[in-house]
Amino acid sequence: MQIGHKHRALQIKPEHYPIVGKHLLGAIKEVLGEGATDEVINAWAEAYDEIASVFIKVEENMYKEAMWSGFIPFKVVKKEITGSDIAAFTVQPEDNSFDVSRLALTAGQYITVKTDPEDSDHIALRHYSLCSVDTNEGIQFAVRRDNKNAHRGLVSNHLHDNVEVGDSLLLSAPAGDFELNKSLIEQNDIPLVLISAGVGVTPVLSMLEAQVRANPQRPIIWAYACQNQDYHAFSGRVDKLLQQAEKVQSHIFYFEEGQLLNEEWLKTLPNPADVYVCGSMAFMDSMIDGLMALEHSGDNIHYEPFGPKMSLSVG
Ligand SMILES: Cc1cc2nc3c(=O)[nH]c(=O)nc-3n(C[C@H](O)[C@H](O)[C@H](O)COP(=O)(O)OP(=O)(O)OC[C@H]3O[C@@H](n4cnc5c(N)ncnc54)[C@H](O)[C@@H]3O)c2cc1C
Known part of the structure; x- marks a missing residue:
């Protein structure tokens, strides 16, 4: 699937x-x-x-x-930098008769962008998670510059450097099965645990929003890790959403300051819990291994790798 x-x-x-x-x-x-x-x-x-x-x-x-067919043109109506290296885009369909404010987006899903970057002789497609389910202003997703040493990620740098408000982008409809367990959203016994690192915050941020809208009484534990305060993405928006929930724990880890979101911290989580994890492969590996070692059921651990899924396994 x-x-x-x-x-x-x-x-x-x-x-x-x-x-x-x-x-x-x-x-x-x-x-x-x-x-x-x-x-x-x-x-x-x-x-x-x-x-x-x-x-x-x-x-x-x-x-x-699918909510629409093929790749259709959207106009960028907002572009904001959050956490130093993440650009958050809001886009509206160019076809005025297509009213996205009526779409019921599923938190955790991703859209796919089709680009023709200047530095490349071929078309490039990349997935980006929805960072909000609110469609009043348009569809929202966020992109981190993906650079490793001298290697500059093709599409993420293109979107950061060459795509501005008023420009056009081709998007295919939301996809993916990383979504909240619907049967638990309305109940308050099993807390929602959202764990992310870096740009992995995007799908869990939309989940936080969806949960708070649907049932603010459910206990929520939010854990986010990044380099330092400058890289802390969407902090204002997360705080506002957490304030709308009734029972909240928020844990922020700046690893340059020696604050580690590690297996030790996982011991503080209740079990059972409904857990969603997103971040680098190494981060998710250690979170999933840690949760499994603490005997969390594999059925309650959900994760979204921003690459191939095969190296991770929840048994
Ligand atoms: C389901 C899903 C959801 C996603 N959601 C998001 C999201 O919300 N936000 C987000 O920012 N990303 C997200 N991603 C990741 C995104 O799709 C892209 O993979 C990411 O933006 C990198 O694309 P790129 O074209 O910039 O890099 P690419 O050009 O594809 O390069 C990928 C990486 O390889 C490195 N690299 C390139 N060439 C070399 C080389 N020769 N040697 C060594 N290293 C090299 C680059 O520096 C970069 O780090 C998601 C991915 C998936 C699968």
């Missing part, structure tokens, strides 16, 4: 599967060399067709349920 959501968001269509299949088989032949007998290749072809038909079927429904 998670791959299906990504495919729908990227607009992978049934007609694309034979292209991937052809080149996958070509690659398998190249790697296996003489081992690639007709029997082996035919078996791989059959397996690929089977998997492709499962995806096509799952994705057919996702295309039907």
